[in-house]
Amino acid sequence: SAVISQKPSRDICQRGTSLTIQCQVDSQVTMMFWYRQQPGQSLTLIATANQGSEATYESGFVIDKFPISRPNLTFSTLTVSNMSPEDSSIYLCSVEDSYSNSGANVLTFGAGSRLTVL
């Protein structure tokens, strides 16, 4: 499986500020996925990032709030803009596991970035 590094692993942020999360993969991948896990909730897909094109956002998520960059096939960033306490979550980067033989759409996840907004 791919190895995914995320930075920062955790941060405490002030209301109204923005924070950029970085995701580095050790191999080239076509699609990268950004998920959010709010406290006590499921993992929810924010957007899918393809290199060379605009990210595709899921219902309820907009580019102004969560701008995404995908400059190459191994790197992506997610910015959480104008943060409020409701943005306190774990943000996870993931990629498809090309080595999986299960037949399913298996994703490999980074360790996540835990953001606390005061």
Next chain:
Amino acid sequence: DQQVKQNSPSLSVQEGRISILNCDYTNSMFDYFLWYKKYPAEGPTFLISISSIKDKNEDGRFTVFLNKSAKHLSLHIVPSQPGDSAVYFCAASYATALIFGKGTTLSVSS
């Protein structure tokens, strides 16, 4: 509306016994179901999957059962070990999307 539901937030089991984690879903179009395990401060890791055309898949101590008529699946861990203590997420696949449940925290005591 949640398409994938894990109605038990937590489960406690003694070492050596069976752990049964349950998951319900609403969408008949899901083609695969997956289980992920998550330790604190780590990302979820893939555990086992099952195709919607199967009713059982086994991998070592882990078995997943699928009941399509009931839209229900379960993960059996036998025998349970203390290292299995983690949060277990059920997920359903449709096209390129993975939809997750809220997770069940399994605690295995020695």
